[in-house]
Amino acid sequence: MQYVINYFKKAGIGINGTRSWDIQVHNPKLYARIFKEGTLGLGESYMEKWWDCERLDLFFEKLLSLTANEHPNWQMLMTKLRAKLFNVQSLNNAKKSVQKHYDLGNDLYLSFLDPYNQYTCGYFENTSDLNEAQEKKLNLICKKLQLKKEDSVLDIGCGWGGFAKYAAEHFGCHVTGISISDEQIKYAKDFTKGLSITIEYMDYRNMTGKFDKIVCVGMFEHVGYKNYRLYMKKVASLLKDDGLFLLQTIGRNNTVTMANPWIDKYIFPGGMLSSLKQIGEATENLLMLEDFHNFGLYYYQTLLAWEERFRKNCHSLSQEYDETFCRMWRYYLLSCAGSFKARHMHLWQIVFSKGKNMYVSIR
Amino acid sequence: MQYVINYFKKAGIGINGTRSWDIQVHNPKLYARIFKEGTLGLGESYMEKWWDCERLDLFFEKLLSLTANEHPNWQMLMTKLRAKLFNVQSLNNAKKSVQKHYDLGNDLYLSFLDPYNQYTCGYFENTSDLNEAQEKKLNLICKKLQLKKEDSVLDIGCGWGGFAKYAAEHFGCHVTGISISDEQIKYAKDFTKGLSITIEYMDYRNMTGKFDKIVCVGMFEHVGYKNYRLYMKKVASLLKDDGLFLLQTIGRNNTVTMANPWIDKYIFPGGMLSSLKQIGEATENLLMLEDFHNFGLYYYQTLLAWEERFRKNCHSLSQEYDETFCRMWRYYLLSCAGSFKARHMHLWQIVFSKGKNMYVSIR
Numbered sequence: 035m036q037y038v039i040n041y042f043k044k045a046g047i048g049i050n051g052t053r054s055w056d057i058q059v060h061n062p063k064l065y066a067r068i069f070k071e072g073t074l075g076l077g078e079s080y081m082e083k084w085w086d087c088e089r090l091d092l093f094f095e096k097l098l099s100l101t102a103n104e105h106p107n108w109q110m111l112m113t114k115l116r117a118k119l120f121n122v123q124s125l126n127n128a129k130k131s132v133q134k135h136y137d138l139g140n141d142l143y144l145s146f147l148d149p150y151n152q153y154t155c156g157y158f159e160n161t162s163d164l165n166e167a168q169e170k171k172l173n174l175i176c177k178k179l180q181l182k183k184e185d186s187v188l189d190i191g192c193g194w195g196g197f198a199k200y201a202a203e204h205f206g207c208h209v210t211g212i213s214i215s216d217e218q219i220k221y222a223k224d225f226t227k228g229l230s231i232t233i234e235y236m237d238y239r240n241m242t243g244k245f246d247k248i249v250c251v252g253m254f255e256h257v258g259y260k261n262y263r264l265y266m267k268k269v270a271s272l273l274k275d276d277g278l279f280l281l282q283t284i285g286r287n288n289t290v291t292m293a294n295p296w297i298d299k300y301i302f303p304g305g306m307l308s309s310l311k312q313i314g315e316a317t318e319n320l321l322m323l324e325d326f327h328n329f330g331l332y333y334y335q336t337l338l339a340w341e342e343r344f345r346k347n348c349h350s351l352s353q354e355y356d357e358t359f360c361r362m363w364r365y366y367l368l369s370c371a372g373s374f375k376a377r378h379m380h381l382w383q384i385v386f387s388k389g390k391n392m393y394v395s396i397r
Numbered sequence: 398m399q400y401v402i403n404y405f406k407k408a409g410i411g412i413n414g415t416r417s418w419d420i421q422v423h424n425p426k427l428y429a430r431i432f433k434e435g436t437l438g439l440g441e442s443y444m445e446k447w448w449d450c451e452r453l454d455l456f457f458e459k460l461l462s463l464t465a466n467e468h469p470n471w472q473m474l475m476t477k478l479r480a481k482l483f484n485v486q487s488l489n490n491a492k493k494s495v496q497k498h499y500d501l502g503n504d505l506y507l508s509f510l511d512p513y514n515q516y517t518c519g520y521f522e523n524t525s526d527l528n529e530a531q532e533k534k535l536n537l538i539c540k541k542l543q544l545k546k547e548d549s550v551l552d553i554g555c556g557w558g559g560f561a562k563y564a565a566e567h568f569g570c571h572v573t574g575i576s577i578s579d580e581q582i583k584y585a586k587d588f589t590k591g592l593s594i595t596i597e598y599m600d601y602r603n604m605t606g607k608f609d610k611i612v613c614v615g616m617f618e619h620v621g622y623k624n625y626r627l628y629m630k631k632v633a634s635l636l637k638d639d640g641l642f643l644l645q646t647i648g649r650n651n652t653v654t655m656a657n658p659w660i661d662k663y664i665f666p667g668g669m670l671s672s673l674k675q676i677g678e679a680t681e682n683l684l685m686l687e688d689f690h691n692f693g694l695y696y697y698q699t700l701l702a703w704e705e706r707f708r709k710n711c712h713s714l715s716q717e718y719d720e721t722f723c724r725m726w727r728y729y730l731l732s733c734a735g736s737f738k739a740r741h742m743h744l745w746q747i748v749f750s751k752g753k754n755m756y757v758s759i760r
Contacts (some may be wrong), residue, residue: 053552159760174760288682310686311677319651322740323673326689329757377685378750387649389740394692397522397537397760 077296092371123258150196195222298310440659457735486621554616558585
């Protein structure tokens with residue numbers, strides 16, 4: 035078990051120390067569990083209160099600054115094998131995955147999100163306020179897409195309708211939002227009532243039509259590496275020749291075909307982060323890269339703001355969100371925050387065209 | 398030969414027509430030659446005056462809007478085979494390739510370039526003047542790299558010293574420029590005299606040291622697909638942990654391992670354009686993509702401006718540049734212009750980091 039202790043030491047993390055990123059160990063079996071179960075055991079033992087940490091985000095930032103040469107453990111290999119054998123993001127599984135996360139109950143999300151219900155990275159340019167950062171993000175997307183009144187816009191994975199509302203209100207265009215979360219659709223329909231917006235229950239694979247602009251913010255993480263090419267083919271077929279497509283997604287600096295096992299089990303079943311190589315492969319001869327903007331450091335700020343709001347509001351949530359759930363949720367938000375700060379994860383906002391317009395990106 | 402004529406027809410190009418992009422055929426054997434020799438024959442027959450065209454750029458734009466399903470011809474396959482069997486951009490070959498192009502004689506290049514001798518795409522944002530566009534490009538690079546006085550900057554493939562001069566003059570930093578063209582080095586040393594600039598004869602593979610910023614503008618096209626990973630490893634090793642690397646290169650929308658045979662034979666021996674997938678592969682776990690800016694449409698403007706200047710000045714060049722050479726050079730500039738307009742080629746300006754700084758790109 036010395037292996038695990040040395041590992042923490044190497045990362046500059048103390049056991050029962052006084053610095054905010056040090057861990058307080060309540061159960062000495064922790065090290066054996068981490069050794070055996072890897073990142074899954076690390077997360078589950080936190081949920082079960084075997085250990086605590088004042089600043090989980092800093093703990094993860096330090097830990098992840100070391101992991102470049104980390105060997106995959108048994109749990110990771112199992113997840114990898116499952117991903118190889120099955121299409122985890124098949125039409126049937128996609129529905130189940132979405133139910134697990136996004137149908138958790140709108141009250142949970144609304145307890146920590148901004149008024150536009152943006153469950154993706156905000157744009158903290160010249161602001162430290164979450165609500166403002168989310169409006170800036172929405173505005174940045176609309177500007178990059180050169181949105182105008184006459185545009186028909188498709189929003190793949192429309193969430194609670196925030197982008198649709200912002201775009202319709204500020205740019206006067208018509209937005210079609212699709213999602214496969216019943217809870218989100220119910221909410222989004224109500225949220226966008228009276229505006230030039232259509233909200234539909236629809237898997238992207240079954241979508242038809244032609245749009246001037248397509249936007250996909252924080253949904254590509256659920257597509258799965260086996261479907262990247264299919265996804266891009268579908269987008270290209272739904273986009274008019276002179277259209278623009280904006281993809282906002284979390285990305286990685288290397289190619290993998292699996293997610294972190296704890297995240298996969300508790301937060302995003304079937305979720306997966308893409309690499310530049312995978313996006314390049316998936317878009318070859320289909321879509322042309324016009325503009326690519328990495329603002330992953332703003333996801334660090336976004337996640338910290340969400341965690342702060344969640345911590346303040348979680349006690350007023352319904353009984354079903356017990357203490358274990360709250361520990362799980364905070365662990366999720368803060369481990370991701372640390373990962374962005376350590377630059378293991380990135381936030382990419384990418385504009386593609388089909389090459390039939392005269393697009394030069396705004397600087 | 399009807400195949401070739403139909404091909405032109407399909408692209409909207411008339412034979413002996415009156416539109417500026419129609420071709421005037423002086424030798425009826427043209428079609429058979431194109432059929433047999435592909436793009437190589439097309440270019441060589443132009444050099445030999447078998448045909449003419451008022452607006453070669455538009456001719457190529459139209460032609461290239463069709464070629465998505467074009468089959469590689471025999472000439473292309475030969476080039477491909479050569480590239481597979483040999484490392485065309487080995488240390489020895491690199492020297493030969495560079496001699497063929499960049500040692501042609503400085504007077505040729507200076508006859509059409511701007512005062513900073515920028516032999517790459519200008520940034521025609523709010524200007525239509527080449528000189529201004531090149532200064533804007535140089536300024537854009539310096540801004541994206543966040544250049545400051547204390548920076549040590551490496552310029553891989555420094556050309557005639559234009560970037561080094563601009564950066565040293567405007568930002569006060571020290572620039573080391575490396576090149577393997579004797580003619581360029583001689584000129585660059587003189588051009589940058591008295592400034593905080595070192596110009597060296599050096600292949601990037603042999604370079605040593607650590608730099609705050611690295612810039613490589615219009616040289617990656619000579620690296621060759623077999624060396625992309627090696628190149629990125631070298632850059633990463635030369636870059637400080639908190640440094641930034643700006644790569645400006647021409648790119649393609651799909652992955653290839655060869656160049657256009659005519660361009661390969663007459664203009665850039667061993668030249669080759671990379672794809673997003675190849676750049677993604679080459680940088681995995683080494684460099685993080687921070688910012689990607691496609692302004693290929695400005696290369697169209699750059700090439701037209703060069704061609705106009707070249708046409709005006711070519712008669713005052715020395716005897717060695719005869720009429721065939723001038724036709725070759727105009728064919729090169731205008732076929733590339735058409736290719737950028739048709740968006741077969743792109744101009745990418747990319748910023749990478751090693752993830753150890755807090756970089757968020759400027760918008």
